[in-house]
Amino acid sequence: MTEKEEDIDQFHTNVSIATLAALTRLLKMNTQTPSDPIVRTLDAAGTKEMQEAFLPGESPHDVASVIQETMDIFDKRMRLTHPHCFCYVPSCPSPLAWVGDLFTSLYNVNAVSWDVSSGPSAMEQAMIRWLAHQVGLPASATGCFVSGGSMANLSAVVAARDKLLPPLRRPEGTIYVSDQTHISIKKCLHIIGFHEHQVRVIPTDQAFRMDIAILQRTIAADRQCGRLPFLLVASCGTTNTGSIDPLHALADVAKEEGLWLHVDGAYGASIALSDKHCHLVNGIGRADSISWDGHKWLFQTYGCGIVLTRDSTSLAKSFAVDAEYINSTTPHGAVNFYNFGPELSRPARAIPLWFTLRVLGRRKMGEMIDHAFLLARTAEDEIRRYAHWLILAPVTASIVVFRYAPPDLKDNELDELNLAISTRLLTENVASIFTTNIRGRVALRFCAMNPSTQTDMIMKVVQQMDQVASTISTPKSGLCKDCKD
Numbered sequence: 260m261t262e263k264e265e266d267i268d269q270f271h272t273n274v275s276i277a278t279l280a281a282l283t284r285l286l287k288m289n290t291q292t293p294s295d296p297i298v299r300t301l302d303a304a305g306t307k308e309m310q311e312a313f314l315p316g317e318s319p320h321d322v323a324s325v326i327q328e329t330m331d332i333f334d335k336r337m338r339l340t341h342p343h344c345f346c347y348v349p350s351c352p353s354p355l356a357w358v359g360d361l362f363t364s365l366y367n368v369n370a371v372s373w374d375v376s377s378g379p380s381a382m383e384q385a386m387i388r389w390l391a392h393q394v395g396l397p398a399s400a401t402g403c404f405v406s407g408g409s410m411a412n413l414s415a416v417v418a419a420r421d422k423l424l425p426p427l428r429r430p431e432g433t434i435y436v437s438d439q440t441h442i443s444i445k446k447c448l449h450i451i452g453f454h455e456h457q458v459r460v461i462p463t464d465q466a467f468r469m470d471i472a473i474l475q476r477t478i479a480a481d482r483q484c485g486r487l488p489f490l491l492v493a494s495c496g497t498t499n500t501g502s503i504d505p506l507h508a509l510a511d512v513a514k515e516e517g518l519w520l521h522v523d524g525a526y527g528a529s530i531a532l533s534d535k536h537c538h539l540v541n542g543i544g545r546a547d548s549i550s551w552d553g554h555k556w557l558f559q560t561y562g563c564g565i566v567l568t569r570d571s572t573s574l575a576k577s578f579a580v581d582a583e584y585i586n587s588t589t590p591h592g593a594v595n596f597y598n599f600g601p602e603l604s605r606p607a608r609a610i611p612l613w614f615t616l617r618v619l620g621r622r623k624m625g626e627m628i629d630h631a632f633l634l635a636r637t638a639e640d641e642i643r644r645y646a647h648w649l650i651l652a653p654v655t656a657s658i659v660v661f662r663y664a665p666p667d668l669k670d671n672e673l674d675e676l677n678l679a680i681s682t683r684l685l686t687e688n689v690a691s692i693f694t695t696n697i698r699g700r701v702a703l704r705f706c707a708m709n710p711s712t713q714t715d716m717i718m719k720v721v722q723q724m725d726q727v728a729s730t731i732s733t734p735k736s737g738l739c740k741d742c743k744d
Contacts, residue, residue, distance in 0.1 A: 277322040281330075286354070291341050293716060297691050298337045305335070337691065342712040343720060346693040348498065348526050351709040353558040355618050359611025360560050370607040371597040372587040379607035384594055386609045390551065391567050393621075394524070394531045395544020401574060402567035403599040404608035408525030411550030411566035413447035414600050416490065418548060418573040419519035420451065423489040431487040435459045435477065437469040437504065439497040441523055466653050467502035469493065471512065478516055491518045495543055496527020499695055499704070500651075501635075501658030503527055506542030513547075522546040525564070527656055529556035533625040536632055539655065548573070553612045556628055556657075556708065563608055566600070574599040627710050631657035634707035637714045641721035648725070651697045659705040660697055663728045674701035680728050689723045 301309065313328050339349040370376040370383060383404055391400035405411050424432045434453065436444055438460050448458060459481070461474045478488050491513050493504040506522065513520035522528070522543050528551040530540045543549065546569065553563030568574055579598040587595050597603050616624060635657040642648045647665040663680060664673055678701055681694050695704045707717070 274322050277326055280323075281326045284330075291338060291711075293341075293343050294688075295341060296338070297341045297344055297688055298685065299335050301335045309335075340709065340711075341691075342709055342716055343688075343690040344709070345705045345707060346691040348555050348706055349708050350554045350561055351558060351711075352554070352560045353615050353619070353710075355615040356559045356563075356611045359614035362614070363607050363610050366607070368607045370605050370609075371603055372585070372595045373589045373593050374587040376607065377593070379610055380594065380596060382613050383596065383607070383609035386613050387565070387567065390565060394528055394540070394549060394551075394567070396546075396549070396567060396569055397544075399571045400567055400569055401571045401594075401599070402565060403574065403596050404605075405564040405566055405600055405602070406562050406608075407554065407564035408441070408523065408550050408552045409443040409446065409564075410601070411525070411552075411564045412441075412443050412521070412523060413450060414566045414574065414578070415521045415548035415550060415568065416444075416447050417451055418568060418577045419490045419521060421577045422570075422573060423517075423519055424487065428487055429453075430457075431485065432490070433457055433459060433481050433486045433488045434490040434492065435461055435474060435488065435518075436492045437461050437463050437494060439463050439467050439469075439499055439502060440492055440494055441498055441525070443525075444492055444523065463502070466655075467497060467500045469504045469509065471505060471508050474509075474512060478512075478518075488516060488518055491516075491520050493520060493522045493546070494527075495522050495524035495540055495549075496530070496656050498526065499658075499697065500660050501527070501654070501656035501706075502652065503539055503655055506540070506545065510542055510545035519547045520545065521548045521550070524549050525552040526555050529628055530656065532557075532621055533628045533632075534622070535625075535629050536656075537625075556631070557612060557624065558615065558627065558710070559612055562606070563612055630710055631707045633714065634712055634717055635659050635705070637717045638705050638707065638721060641718050645721070645725040647728075651702050657707045659707075660695065660702050661705070662697075662700065662702045663732070665732050668732070670700060676728075676732055677701045677703055679731050680724065683727050683731060684724060687727070689727065690720045692724070 309332065313332065338344060340351050368376045368379050370379045373380055387402045391402065405414060420432070429452065432453065434448060434457060436458060459477050461469050461477060464470050481488055491509060493506055493509045495503050495506065510520055524543060527540060528543060528549060531537050531543065549567045551565040551567065553559035553565065554561045575598050578600055589595055596605065635654055638659045639650060639654045642650060642659065642661050647663055649662045649664050650659065651662055652660045662673065663677055668676065678694055681692055681703060684690050684692055692703050692705050694701050696702065
């Protein structure tokens, strides 16, 4: 062995030793207790200091010290796996997903074509079929893994546009969404060239589900004006309230009107894996396309999104390309995934989810999903036990939306009070329960996803939340200093 080869070998040995030590620390650090900090955030001075201190230099640094710097960087974050983290739709990945990610990174396969990724591509194809079956799509369904719900929605909308809108009539194309539709739909419509005046926002009912009667009247009026309705977007688990649109009724409308039905199931499609609650998503299998996030309720790390289409040719008609430097020979029945989505470089995203489900099985995954329902029902029941708390929307899935509303305060004062409650809860490390707007008013929003969170923890958090709310509000002056700052 030459001196250069010995240096390389020693370098790899040092990296391996340092990495194994770091993995042991990381596995311990990711097991968090309620007393651990929920969030650590950089201020302006800390941001500047970190950026200046950790930039690459001309000289090398030893691996162990850079690993410590990496841990310092990631220490400044919201701990979405904390048992008291209830903001957004928190990603709480299974340790099995970490292992799957490790394999994906180490093998570093570009899962775009069969000739370079036959094994991972075969399993991605199998997982697409398995997931499609879980939500009730026919055997003809296809799809691919993408980075998340935004890219899944984008891919599906492109397929819908290309199938139903002749290029010269795209300015007349009309899309129907609800007032609870996720912002990623608005973004993807803008990206592919649609304007705001082409999007109809349909009001929702008291359960925050798209109003079918208003939808039908709006479609009829648009046709009379010479517009070309082509896309109906349903929500299976809205981000605001967790509501699920009437999927069968919307599928009926889409069929009658000749529309493409896309279901944004980034959050709620996972309910299909639950034996207890799968009835809530009945009708999702009638969609023309579905978006689904594994990094939400399938307990995966970020970067696990899925787009599914009923028609096996839809995605290929929009995304299939060829070039003289592509020489992939694909056996019968196999696919090149660069023809199913916008990416030409993509990791083997299906492997961590496959690994997780292969170890756990579908039934166990469903029970983990059921646990989040239990946590949400517990939160709702506990909130109702205390005075002056209002539940603002039906609790459909794992999201509870509520508001503290003591008497003799105006709406704007109640808005400030609930914002102050959210801030104090995080400042005092009680819980991360952020706010949203419900029918124009500030509300607190709780989303349970974490399998390590237990019902007794929920009860304690609600009790502490009520205590915080009571100390902030003052009957005589209306609000305390927390609300006025």
